[in-house]
Amino acid sequence: MHKIFRPLVQVSKSVSRSLHPPNLILFFVHDFSQSTSIPKKQQRVRDHGYDNYMEIEKKIRKVLKVQELILSQPNSMLSSARLDNLSRRLGFKQFEAGRFVLKFPHIFDVFEHPVQRILYCRLTRKALIQIQQENEAVMAQIDDSVTRLRKLLMLSNTKRLGLEHVRIAKREFGFPEDFEYSVILKHPEFFRLFEDKESKSKYIELVEKDPELGVCAIEKVREYEYREKGGDAENIRFSFIINFPPGFKTGKYYKIAIWKWQRLPYWSPYEDVSGYDMRSLEAQKRMEKRAVAMIHEILSLTVEKKISLERIAHFRITMNLPKKLKDFLLQHQGIFYISTRGNYGKLHTIFLREAYNKGELIEPNEVYLARRQLAKLITLRRLNTDHQFVYHRRESVSDRFDRVDLDQVKIGSEKSWNEVKIGDNEQGSDGSESDLESDGECCGVDEEDEENKLID
Template sequence: MGILLHRTLCSIRRAASDPFRIASVALYDFSSAARRMSQSTSIPKKLQRVRDHGYDDYMEVEKKVRKVLMFYSLILSQRNQTLPISRLDTLARRIGFKNDQACALLLKFPHVFEIFEHPVQRVLYCRLTRKAILQIDQEKQALLAQVFPDAVTRLRKLLMLSSSRRLRLEHVRIARAAFGLPDDFEYSVVLKYPQLFRLIDSEETRNKYIEIVDRDPNLAVCAIEKVREREYRKKGIDAEDVRFSFLINFPPGFKIGKYYRIAVWKWQRTPYWSPYEDVSGYDLRSLEAQKRMEKRAVATIHELLSITVEQKITLERIAHFRLAMNLPKKLKDFLLQHQGIFYISTRGNHGKLHTVFLREAYKKGDLIEPNNLYLARRKLHELLLLSPRKARVDRELVSYRRDRGHDDIELIRREYVSDGRENGGDYDYEEKGPDDSDSEFSHTLDFSNEDHVSEGRLNKTDGAHVAD
């Protein structure tokens, strides 16, 4: 408002020579100022993004997982699921890796990839470790186990968020991992349940659409409504204060001024229409209707994040549903107005990828209410975070053989016997022949059971390692 007043004064000074122009300029500037203030909401439009390192660190691990999965698909596409090191860079560049980046990835994550020598060709190959294959198989099993009813329910709620109750098949396919849908969801979910979904070929756009058959009113309950009920019962907040409010948790270092706090307080009490409600019959030209629609967009994105597996999705995926869900054009600027509800992380793809988190669903880098698919994905994250030193110790224990242990013991015995002969005095070699001395040593240091002793120790060590 101060800037507008300054511009008005400057205009008045420029028009001082024309007294009839002063009133018109002042009236125009103040009317335009009032119009700008009326069109805007109580929360400032442009806010500086404040980083939250907890979510950024999460995305750093997610970036590594994404590269590992890309390399995993490359290895599985090869014969016998092995890849020669000589062709590694050539094939890796096809999926977006830079020069020598694939080799560095192999050495950086020894718990996921291993390098071995072909027994016949004597050529170095790489493959996935047993631990990595086990974790990826567990994730696939968890994905298939939650298709019905979890993934089906997510898809139904996603279609109900659309104003036309349908979405493009290609847009849903791009975001299938976020909603826990399998790769062949078009056949295993959509066509498998014709009583719930149907595919439509549009002649106008020449695209396929997924449409929901019947709208279930039991599913038209937003996640924020359950949160409000829980907060009302837990903290005993006034019903009027919690009726249209959202949980707000600003990132560390976010400056909250007096007027901003008042603006948020007013915005929390602004009523809005539910994201599942049809608003086609309302007059949306009034200021009150625009405020309600703006808050409805916040509730729509909140519900969209709530039905994902990890309570997060990229901003580019949300942009695909923008027209169908009546979301604003500048999504990033719109989400930055509500940094207490959402967080946008730019980590993961050199700032080109924007991941939107639902702040209330996370605590100290983990989901507060995790599901089985999320837990299966987190195990692969934990495997990447293991120390490479532990991988070297594991390989040494596995590669330790009984014959090597027996050779070491024989070497110690020869050195011990030779030292005893050179020093002398401890054993009487003159009264006994060399054969007798050898027989005495073989009787005193009975190595007949050394194989069993060393084997028993090795088995105990391996057993302890497997238990770990």
């Protein structure tokens, strides 16, 4: 991290040495205060490494919804006619679902029924194994999920969050499908679940705040930088790791502005600031930097160090985040990256830049590795491109899916499918097609309108 500050310090010293006359020095100081602040509005500079990552993620979202649809059916298989009918409720056009499943032969197995003589679709053995591995990885880190939820509640001003908001983001935080029972109700010493009398909404409340959990991920990075690499304490104390995307232009005064911002003190995201006076300009600057640390900590709590901007918008009020989140994040493109790949640019995914290297997570976990197996199955090419359908001879399902526990694979899939009202999506665009058609993420029109208001 100390490498970030060396050129900035050298720039500031060289500028001051070049101005020897006193009148020029006074003029420079007056101009310095006006021009060395980070611009409020900046153009987004694309980083193709993250955009290519999102191209695969768009396909994964669509594949996951078709997988849930198939696993919710008896015997975990679906006829082509019924697949086409049900998939329209998810956003597919007529006959589009059949073409979609044929694009991924390593995930979906299209075969002719030996008796009915019609085409059926089911998941391949590789896909079932991948689902089972991901479920096992999620259940194996229940204790980590409890810790992540506790830290997430500690970031809130009221130490409580809406159950629905957490449920929507459960995949990003690595929570199991039944997290309401396995994570919340099973640990009454940490959480309390109650229903608001006026709104009739359920909320999760933290029973007791643990000071040992109130340490941000960036603080651990600073400590490692100082102890192991011998960085300058003055430069590291309030700094962040900054890595601008390729092609991002940084002038002399912009570097000085970054150097000043890195040294600016701020309150910890876990600190209660309700009793502080925020009317001064210095307090407002500290709160803005605190918002950067807040988003940084939220991304650090996720499994893949990324989350959609619409998810964070649900926590905006309870975590003192600015209204125009997109413009705010564009001011710090060296810390975060916003990808607009998906849903015609209306879905924004935020990446923590320091956590990735060449499109891969630097410190992967078991859940991340299991999910990347699905990405590998998606990118595998078709084995036989001369035939549109591959007809299989009659074989028993037990021989086909040996060593795969179908009951365990269907845990959560049936629950998630039954909980969601067919036709109502989780996120989407105003009056546009769903993510299955536009390579975005499903959502309802009402919820998208609400999220756009939160972001704007």
